[in-house]
Amino acid sequence: MNQEIGFVGLGAMGAPMASSLVDAGYILRIYNRTAAKAEPLVKMGATRAEHPGNAARPGGIVITMLADDAALEEVTLGAQGLAERLGRGGTHISMSTVAPGTSRLLAEEHAKRGGAYIAAPVFGRPDAAKAKKLWVLASGPSLAKAAARPLLDAMGQAVFDSAKIPAQRTSRNWPVIS
Numbered sequence: 001m002n003q004e005i006g007f008v009g010l011g012a013m014g015a016p017m018a019s020s021l022v023d024a025g026y027i028l029r030i031y032n033r034t035a036a037k038a039e040p041l042v043k044m045g046a047t048r049a050e051h052p053g054n055a056a057r058p059g060g061i062v063i064t065m066l067a068d069d070a071a072l073e074e075v076t077l078g079a080q081g082l083a084e085r086l087g088r089g090g091t092h093i094s095m096s097t098v099a100p101g102t103s104r105l106l107a108e109e110h111a112k113r114g115g116a117y118i119a120a121p122v123f124g125r126p127d128a129a130k131a132k133k134l135w136v137l138a139s140g141p142s143l144a145k146a147a148a149r150p151l152l153d154a155m156g157q158a159v160f161d162s163a164k165i166p167a168q169r170t171s172r173n174w175p176v177i178s
Contacts, residue, residue: 005151006049008032009031016130021154066096068096068098072094118141119138133157
């Protein structure tokens with residue numbers, strides 16, 4: 001694979017997700033505010049970054065899996081955040097469940113810098129993340145989603161593109177689970 005990816009947030013969900021990427025052959029630059037949580041991934045070959053922005057490469061891809069909206073905004077837009085460093089041509093894939101307003105703000109901020117933002121929240125618990133059995137819902141620019149797809153596939157069992165989900169969910173066009 002040899003593609004270098006940034007990954008920020010190595011908690012109960014992020015650590016196994018990042019591990020899945022290493023298993024798939026990606027080279028990771030990782031950041032977590034508690035540095036000790038990065039050690040297992042460093043032993044697998046990942047490189048630890050000193051700040052969130054250091055996990056990003058200009059024009060590259062960074063994945064975040066953070067606890068809440070405030071943490072996501074701080075890591076992305078705060079001092080030594082990843083947005084400025086990622087810049088033109090870069091893609092930020094946020095896999096946290098955050099408010100729609102936070103996703104809109106980050107999409108606008110990345111667009112100002114010539115980059116893309118993909119909201120890709122996951123459905124599943126840490127055991128599903130470890131087993132690569134997450135369900136991923138991806139929303140964002142089509143070209144960025146296409147580039148991100150192999151990464152999302154490496155972490156989950158299915159990826160759903162929000163652009164392909166029917167706007168009207170009625171019994172005529174939405175499958176009924178029984």
